[in-house]
Amino acid sequence: MATTLADDLRPLHHPHSWVTRYIWSQDHKVIAIQYSCTAIAIGLVALVLSALMRLQLGFPGAFPAITPDNYLQFVSMHGMIMVVYLLTALLLGGFGNYLIPLMIGARDMVFPFVNMLSYWFYLLSVIVLVAGFFVPGGPTGAGWTLYPPQAISEGTPGHQWGIVTMLVSLAIFVAAFTMGGLNYVTTVLQARTRGMTLMRMPLSVWGIFTASVMGLLAFPALFVAAIMMLFDHLAGTSFFMPTMQSAGAITSTQGGSPLLFQHLFWFFGHPEVYIVALPAFGIVSDLVSVHARRNIFGYRMMVWAIVIIGALSFLVWAHHMYVSGMNPYFGFFFATSTLIIAIPTAIKVYNWMLTLWRGNIHMRVPMLFAIAFIFTFIHGGLSGLFLGNVSVDVPLSDTFFVVAHFHMVMGVSPVLVIFGAIYHWYPKITGRMWNETLGKLHFWITFLGVYAIFLPMHYLGILGVPRRYYALGQADFIPPSVHLANQWISIAALAVFAAQSLFFFNMIWSLFRGPKADPNPWGAASLEWQTPQTPPAHGNWGPKLPIVYRWAYDYSVPGAERDFIPQTEPRA
């Protein structure tokens, strides 16, 4: 079937020089790499901050340079960077950009110029964010939730300028994300190649697509909240600012509602959890399926679960606010909706396991990370049921249980998937293979280390140890063993921190010295492994777009000569 799509004739923005190829590039793959490198770089800053926090918590008093103000600034910047500037940017801006066009058989995003702009806005937002470290008063220390009034009031570090850089940076980030998100959504809906029906898309694309839609609908809440708080701070309005005592005087603001901010923040903040989780769900489905040489089990249910989780996640935001002072009767609704969301999420977990079941499991490094994800995600998902179950949340909220839960479910789990995904697609992206031994070493230290960090934290939380405390101080209910636990947690955290150098060394060394990789080293059926060149050239597909004849999961099909059939292979 010799067909020429109109798309093939469209003149591509062919890069002419090094600058247009690698700097002002409109190629989705280059933009993806730009996004990823920037996100990982700023993520490293957040990682260092977490190490500093752990030093303070594990050895209070041993580092007099870390003041209570510094500690809160580390907490706040660590949280915001990790959630927004690392995970969101890396999973959508990085993986979304790289994988969507390749997985659906497009030459590029549909609006390449806007896509490029998206990256440059993102970079600008990161620069403004980092500028917060250098303004008078330092970055904000209001917690990543930035709750007013304290975010912009006396008594909170960074309330003068740090909060301004943070809010401006977030507003720019939202603009960047919106440009990117419009591209991802439109590309998936509009630029799929011939034969690539919605239900033939790999689950990675489904996860990223749904997360992008959610991001488009959730980030505006953060945007308006940031703008309104900037007004409150710089222009003296009282959207969120009540009459209060500040620095010994009564403020001129009156009547503002701090709860209004919390509602806006969590209307963004809860979907944000799934904006990070859904791409990870999608990617891990593909890793599990490829390395177990078995079709993903219950593909349709997996797609529906992604969509249902995405929709429901807009109805659960106030489960972050059970003890916020909002009308307590909301608790009944939000607890129910929150626990209902556990059902489609559980189905996803079952289907990953049922994919392994009766599979032919190759224990390569990406697969190790995928399996570790399943383990940590089960753990983090189950601890979420405690916090969602309204009355059980009351004693646990704002304790280390919460810290342990969200790190397990949306810190560790997506990061494990990101590592798995980088190891999985590295040969395609760079054309070279990484070192297996280093990869395994990195995996084992990371996986066992993070569990050693976060498992005890749950128990500290059940004991009642509150979070965001610079030092626990004296309290009758806190036995000395808690301080010992904090030391051990800090040591594990530093070990995991150090182990990441193995990863960076492996990636950078392999980039130059790694053996040349096979174009399809894992024997994967999905489209991105079928490109004519490795790494894929500009335009991805050579003169003709691929045609898709089957779903992305034809592994170990009875009667086939190989244990996978590429999507481009016509049916007999």
Added chain:
Amino acid sequence: MNLIARLSERSWEPASDRLDLSHRPSAGAVGLAAYAAVMAVMFSLVMVAYVMRMGLHAAMGHADDWVAMPHPPLLWINSAVLVMSSVAWEVARRAAERGEASRAPLLGGALGLCFLGGQWLLWRHYQAAGYYLASNPANAFFYLLTALHGVHIAGGLVAAAWVLASRTLPHVRLCALYWHLLLLIWMAIAVLLLLT
């Protein structure tokens, strides 16, 4: 094939083969529809916040500090200008569908510019009358809503300039659609302002 059927197809079976792409809408239309959703969420969140801040919290003991703003005639005039602008874009679109050259895009753009100027005058008017941004939450919401809407109109003017330069049918269509969306949003804002 409707969406439910498409989302429940057993794509591993041969019956799922569909190679026809002719029914797809243009990328611009899909992108604009997605952006319309973004705008809808953003403005409705601000409007919900407006209503919450205005009165709902009184029941929880919040101080009742809301003082509604007056509605000067300029508000009506500006709204009329925006309606006319939208009408001009509709005329332009219909002309473009028929393949006729038309000056309507120019008129639509010019009226859009007039609207922005009018909004600026409206701000000045309120300022002169003492309705400052920080003096009352009603004022703050007014300035916030009009500023957000104004930024979108300004973006529309850039798009309009582009249309005037290229004058291709898809561009005129998209621009007209965007203009209607902004009019709808403005009408929602105006109704909210007038009712409170």
Added chain:
Amino acid sequence: MPIAVAIAVLVFGSVAFHLLSPWWRTPIASNWGSIDSALDVTLWICAAAFVLLNLFLAWALVRYRHRPGHHAHYEPENSRLEKRLTFWTAIGIAGMLAPGLAAWGKFVSVPKDATIIEAVGQQWQWSFRYPGPDGVLGAAAVKYVTPDNVLGLDPLDPYGRDDLLIETGDLHLPLGKPVKILLRSKDVLHDFYVPEFRAKMDLVPGIVTYFWMTPTKTGTFDILCAELCGTGHHQMRGKVVVETPKAFAAWQAQQSSFGQILAEAPPAAMSILLIKANACTVPASWSIR
């Protein structure tokens, strides 16, 4: 193989950690045993799921590992199995949601006979107020705050005159009597948190929040702040003393009322106080019965 072993070890290790670790709930000192039992139910259901799922995972990893001649089984879906799993998950979810909601139902319905006590938070300390003999807390708001009227009571509200003010001391509660604790913040968000009471609630400036409970154990407990409130968040501590009603009454008799404080205030301070009260343009807020 090693990963399967690791997962099995982690599962058993987690169970062992649960059984052996010294960290568990503090001994309860309030009526919120229903919250503890909801937590227990949630824990048992979740623990069962954790152990079963992960052991299945470890088993599958061993049983279906790659080896020469081994092939995967092609099976796009099995809707009967998926439906069954969905059904049993839903049962499990409902099983933990029910006690959770039931406990919440109690949490939101304050008994009619609960006495009212107010806890006031500011950066970074706790103060308390008792309604006095009339059983009514007088109106109060941040705008009335002066150096001699630290808790911001409305000097013109007669209900406030007999209110007992504890500006720096401990909170005392009578054993076995339900109390509704009203929470008011003078500056930013705080959270009244006593681990042994289980219940906690944010203080939100501008509104009055509350929760209720019945102390069931005498003793002295720490009050902490559980909502980030700035540099001194970790140092915002207080003490709550639960004592027999008799001891409580004796303690209460020694506390000074707002009226007494006003009587002792010098005239200059008094006029500042009254100016604050008159200068307000916003209607005075509330008296809480």
